[in-house]
Amino acid sequence: MATLTADPTATLEPAPIAEISFKPRSPSELAWRRFRKHKMAMVGVGVLVLLALYATLGGMLWSRGYCAPVQATLSGEAWANCNDTGQKLQGPSREHIFGTDAIGRDIFARTIYGGQISLLIGLTATLVEVVLGTLVGVVSAYYGGWVDSLLMRFTEAMLTIPSLFLLIVMAKFFGGKLPALNLLGRELSGSVVVIIVIIGITSWMYLARIVRANVLSLRELDYVSAARALGVSNTRIIMSHLLPNTFAPIIVSSSLGVASAILSETYVSFFGLGVQVPTASWGNMLESAYKYLASAPWLWFFPGMLIVLTVLAINFVGDGLQDAFDPRG
Amino acid sequence: MIVYIVRRLLQAVPQLVIISIVLFALMQAIGDPISTLGARVPPRPEEKARLRRMLGLDQPAYMQYVVWLIGNDWLKLDMDGDGVRETPGPRRGILRGDLGNSLVTRQPVVTMIAERLPNTLLLMVTAEVVIIVFSLLIGVYSAIKRYTPVDNVITAGAFVGFSMPVFWLALMMMYLFAVNFKRWGLPYLPTIGMYDPAVGQTLGEVVRHMVMPVATLSIISVAGYSRYVRASMIEVLHQDYIRTARAKGVREWLVVYRHALKNASLPFVTLIGLDIPFFLAGAVVTEQIFGWPGMGRMFIDHTNRSDFPVLMGILMFIALAVVVVQLLTDVTYSFLDPRIRLN
Numbered sequence: 159m160a161t162l163t164a165d166p167t168a169t170l171e172p173a174p175i176a177e178i179s180f181k182p183r184s185p186s187e188l189a190w191r192r193f194r195k196h197k198m199a200m201v202g203v204g205v206l207v208l209l210a211l212y213a214t215l216g217g218m219l220w221s222r223g224y225c226a227p228v229q230a231t232l233s234g235e236a237w238a239n240c241n242d243t244g245q246k247l248q249g250p251s252r253e254h255i256f257g258t259d260a261i262g263r264d265i266f267a268r269t270i271y272g273g274q275i276s277l278l279i280g281l282t283a284t285l286v287e288v289v290l291g292t293l294v295g296v297v298s299a300y301y302g303g304w305v306d307s308l309l310m311r312f313t314e315a316m317l318t319i320p321s322l323f324l325l326i327v328m329a330k331f332f333g334g335k336l337p338a339l340n341l342l343g344r345e346l347s348g349s350v351v352v353i354i355v356i357i358g359i360t361s362w363m364y365l366a367r368i369v370r371a372n373v374l375s376l377r378e379l380d381y382v383s384a385a386r387a388l389g390v391s392n393t394r395i396i397m398s399h400l401l402p403n404t405f406a407p408i409i410v411s412s413s414l415g416v417a418s419a420i421l422s423e424t425y426v427s428f429f430g431l432g433v434q435v436p437t438a439s440w441g442n443m444l445e446s447a448y449k450y451l452a453s454a455p456w457l458w459f460f461p462g463m464l465i466v467l468t469v470l471a472i473n474f475v476g477d478g479l480q481d482a483f484d485p486r487g
Numbered sequence: 488m489i490v491y492i493v494r495r496l497l498q499a500v501p502q503l504v505i506i507s508i509v510l511f512a513l514m515q516a517i518g519d520p521i522s523t524l525g526a527r528v529p530p531r532p533e534e535k536a537r538l539r540r541m542l543g544l545d546q547p548a549y550m551q552y553v554v555w556l557i558g559n560d561w562l563k564l565d566m567d568g569d570g571v572r573e574t575p576g577p578r579r580g581i582l583r584g585d586l587g588n589s590l591v592t593r594q595p596v597v598t599m600i601a602e603r604l605p606n607t608l609l610l611m612v613t614a615e616v617v618i619i620v621f622s623l624l625i626g627v628y629s630a631i632k633r634y635t636p637v638d639n640v641i642t643a644g645a646f647v648g649f650s651m652p653v654f655w656l657a658l659m660m661m662y663l664f665a666v667n668f669k670r671w672g673l674p675y676l677p678t679i680g681m682y683d684p685a686v687g688q689t690l691g692e693v694v695r696h697m698v699m700p701v702a703t704l705s706i707i708s709v710a711g712y713s714r715y716v717r718a719s720m721i722e723v724l725h726q727d728y729i730r731t732a733r734a735k736g737v738r739e740w741l742v743v744y745r746h747a748l749k750n751a752s753l754p755f756v757t758l759i760g761l762d763i764p765f766f767l768a769g770a771v772v773t774e775q776i777f778g779w780p781g782m783g784r785m786f787i788d789h790t791n792r793s794d795f796p797v798l799m800g801i802l803m804f805i806a807l808a809v810v811v812v813q814l815l816t817d818v819t820y821s822f823l824d825p826r827i828r829l830n
Contacts, residue, residue: 198646315505318806320764322771326790327510327798330517417650424652425772429787448658448776451678452666462655469650477646 189406192482199478205471209464213273223253223264238267239436247454257456260446269460272438275346276420276465279354279439280472283419286358287365288412292404294362295369296396300377310370313363321360322425328356329431347437357422365411372404406483413476417469424465440465492814499810506806507581510799511552518793520544520590540565542590543578555587555799556580581803587796591789596800600782606681607774607781611766613697614704619759621709626716627748633721641713648710653772657703664699679778700777704770708762716755723751753824760816764808 183191193199222233225240232240246262248254256265298309316324332352339346376382377400385395420440426432427441435442440461447458521535521544539545543554543564559576579585586596629641661678668675676699677683682692723729724747732742771783778784782801789797821827 311501312505315502315509318502318506318809319510319802320767320805323786323802323805326771326787327513327517327802330790330793331513421652425654428652428654428772429775429790444652444655448654448661451658451661455662458655458658462652462658465655466647466651470646473646473650 189479189482193478196478196481198474199481202471202474202478205467206475209273209468209471210277213270213277216270217267217274220266220270223267235271237264238271238438239263247450247457249454250456256460257454259443259457260450260454265443265456265460268438268443269440269464272440272443272461273464275350275433275437275439276423276441276468279350279357279423279433280416280420280468283354283357283361283422284412284415286354287361287415287419288408290358291362291365292369292401292408294366296373296400296404298366299370299373300392300396300400306370309366313366316360317363321422324360325356325422325426326429326431328360329353329426329429332356333431347434349432349434350437350439353423353426353432356426357419361415361418361422365408365415368407368411369404372407373400376400376403410476410480410483413472413479417472417476420465420469420472488818492818495814495817496810499814503803503806503810507556507799507803508552510802511555512548514795514799515548517790517795517798520793520795554578554580555796557582558585586800586803589789589794589797591792591794591797596796599785599797600800600804603780603782603785606779607767607770607783609693610697610700610704610770610774610779610781611763614701614708615759615763615766617701617705618708618712621705622712622716622755623748623752625709625713627720627743627751629713630717630720630724630751631743633717645710645714648706651707653703653707654776656706657699657773657776660699660703681780696777696779700773700779703773703777704766712755712758715758716751719751719754720747723747753820756823757816757820760812760819764805764812767805767808 217234217238222231223237223240224230225232225237226242226244227240240263242258242262244262245254245258246260248258248262250257254264254266256269259265259268294309294313298306298313329352332355333349338348339351382395382399385399390399423432423439424441424444427439427445430445432445433439433442443461444458447454447461450457520542521538536545543551543559546554554576555578558578558580560579562576563572564574564576565572578587581587584597586600588595589599592599625641629638632638664676665678666675677696678699681696682688686692724743729742729747732746733739737746767782770779770781771786773779774781774783775787786798786801
């Protein structure tokens with residue numbers, strides 16, 4: 159409407175229809191406009207972009223050094239895994255700006271490659287969470303009846319055990335059962351996949367409940383009844399009528415899910431059940447760090463700072479998304 | 488009300504059964520408990536087989552579950568492996584209050600939990616009190632001072648607070664208050680344990696050892712909770728009855744603390760109620776890093792040795808606590824807010 163009333167002369171001298179026509183804004187455009195106004199969320203996005211660049215380009219730019227045990231200059235992940243025990247537990251210096259760890263690996267290079275793993279785990283575990291949560295929520299709400307009670311009893315049962323306990327038990331259960339795999343030119347320990355899966359299967363419950371509540375109210379609306387009367391298949395009603403309308407809560411909850419997945423990884427790794435060395439992750443870099451509480455604080459300070467920074471940035475983005483999709487809240 | 492409580496408890500039964508089956512299934516593959524029992528000399532295969540038979544680990548999984556659930560004192564067992572079932576089983580099952588014995592220490596799990604639970608509760612209850620007081624104070628204050636620089640600083644602080652891994656916060660605090668305070672010659676806080684064995688378990692010692700774990704637990708939770716309190720305070724402060732109170736000339740602090748806070752703290756009651764049992768668990772990391780002899784640390788120690796009766800005991804205890812506390816929360820809530828009817 160703003161374009162119609164902005165110019166008072168327009169009412170006196172009507173312009174041709176073609177000129178005053180404007181494109182209506184879609185809900186997602188409106189959400190994006192609100193999101194852009196959220197300052198901290200935009201800062202969060204900026205920080206996340208920088209962190210993503212750090213974890214990707216950083217490896218090409220700065221991961222390089224002379225590795226004494228193999229008597230060669232290494233670069234990339236090989237440098238991050240080079241353990242020069244002669245250099246162990248060195249404080250930050252010109253060669254190792256974040257210092258070295260207990261077996262002489264460069265912490266700076268490891269935060270870069272560990273960052274790739276931590277971010278990967280955060281994103282993919284959330285993907286698992288979203289797929290499982292949405293599936294359970296939609297099926298439960300749409301089909302109702304005994305399917306609903308069965309799925310919801312199971313969801314409630316899963317919620318009665320604090321997720322950290324489930325994570326620890328499942329990490330023990332699946333631990334060491336998957337071989338290493340190759341992804342994007344990197345050799346990843348099978349434990350990475352294990353962590354992704356177990357974080358996913360211990361965190362879908364809240365999302366499932368949100369989606370279920372949403373679909374339950376949508377299901378009763380006239381347009382869904384109309385679609386059903388027209389003989390549209392269940393799958394299609396779910397995919398093109400119900401899911402797109404539950405998009406907003408899924409987006410908001412999954413953005414925060416990435417943050418908690420990254421934190422979950424650090425907790426599991428803290429107990430030594432997470433990503434297995436030599437593959438680095440921000441979590442497993444902290445694993446035995448508390449043994450060096452006083453003697454080598456750089457060991458736990460830098461990876462910890464990166465975790466806090468990432469999670470903080472994601473939480474800001476999540477907060478912005480919440481405001482953008484739910485302007486009343 | 489009674490009907491409601493009974494129905495809720497009945498509903499909880501399938502929930503607990505499902506979770507016990509899921510957990511028991513997981514326990515089958517968390518590692519071989521026998522292999523962690525070895526002394527200096529690794530046991531011979533026949534010794535292992537005998538151990539397995541005596542601990543009932545040679546039975547199929549479903550049978551082990553049945554024994555865990557309802558005991559085996561109604562069965563005759565073949566303990567010496569001669570094919571004759573002559574010994575009556577010793578177990579009474581979780582339904583009759585027997586959680587089995589630890590495979591590692593051979594103690595009854597019930598006793599082990601009873602030993603550790605007071606320590607965990609000491610930490611938890613103290614932390615919970617600190618959390619409630621500070622969340623309310625900070626939340627109310629930042630709601631009154633909404634969008635001022637003070638509020639913005641508090642908001643930023645809260646975001647940093649709940650973005651931190653618990654153990655990293657613990658490390659930072661230990662580094663400052665234990666390591667560096669000692670280095671600077673200031674009075675410093677101890678980092679490990681519940682008391683200094685040289686001094687003994689005196690009140691002062693335990694309090695000194697509690698400061699950092701309690702602070703660690705509190706900071707993270709206060710960060711999250713104060714946001715909820717702020718949000719619900721802001722909502723309540725905009726309601727008509729608050730404007731009426733102000734118009735009547737009620738003093739501002741009375742409006743805030745008597746009129747507004749009463750209603751604003753209702754959602755907070757639910758939040759705290761739902762979180763209390765999870766708090767038992769949240770302590771896992773804190774107890775581990777501060778060497779606090781509680782239930783969480785016992786869980787980790789026994790996970791590493793695949794001691795599943797202890798793990799099952801702790802997990803089912805927590806699951807039961809979750810169910811009971813959730814029910815209590817709902818009942819309390821209906822007392823506090825008569826608009827809510829339980830049915």
